[in-house]
Amino acid sequence: MRYPTMLVAALAAIFLMAPAPRSSAAQVGITVNIGPAPVCPYGYFSYAPYNCAPYGYYGPQWFLNGIFIGAGPWFHGPANFHGYVNNHYDPQHGYHGALPHRGVRAAHHPGGGFHGGNEMRDGRGHVVNGEHGRGH
Numbered sequence: 001m002r003y004p005t006m007l008v009a010a011l012a013a014i015f016l017m018a019p020a021p022r023s024s025a026a027q028v029g030i031t032v033n034i035g036p037a038p039v040c041p042y043g044y045f046s047y048a049p050y051n052c053a054p055y056g057y058y059g060p061q062w063f064l065n066g067i068f069i070g071a072g073p074w075f076h077g078p079a080n081f082h083g084y085v086n087n088h089y090d091p092q093h094g095y096h097g098a099l100p101h102r103g104v105r106a107a108h109h110p111g112g113g114f115h116g117g118n119e120m121r122d123g124r125g126h127v128v129n130g131e132h133g134r135g136h
Contacts, residue, residue, distance in 0.1 A: 034074075037050075037070055037074035038050050038052060039103050040052035040068065040100060040102060041100050041104055041105055041106035041107070041110060042054060042055045042057065042058060042068070042106060043057065043058045043062055043063075043068040043070075043071060043110070044068075044071065044072070045071070045072075045090065045091075045125075046071040046072040046123075046124060046125030047072065047092070047125055050072060052099055052100045052101065052102055053089065053090075053099070053100075054089050054095075054097060054099055054100065055100075055106075055107070055108055056113075056115070056116075057086055057090065058084075058085055058114070059083055059084035059085065059086075059114040059117045060112065061081075063110050066109060066110050067110070069123075070123060071123050071124070075123035075124060081122060081123050082120050082121070082128045083120065083123075084114070084117030084118075084119070084120055084121075085117060085120075085121055086114070086115075086116045086117050086118055087119050088116070
């Protein structure tokens, strides 16, 4: 009686290790991998590949004690956060100027001296209530 029990256990193990049959339908896989926030002196754009934004893009609401509080998937601000941006410094709006590299130190106080905010956004890059034109 001992051998039939071992045979059944071996067959069950082989059955469980067999690969599942593939269906003829297309299979889709999604991978989400969010690492640490980019280290940028003046913040980063809220869309992939999350390049560093130039000085003047984000208003002072985006900084806490001189440290960028985030945008995109790394946002750490309070609930219902809204802050001004100057989208003239956004490549998606035609900006072709220099962008700082990741890891460099700020040449100016982050968020200080911001002028010309023309769009208010939440921390995930969405325009909030269509508010435009008020800068700090």
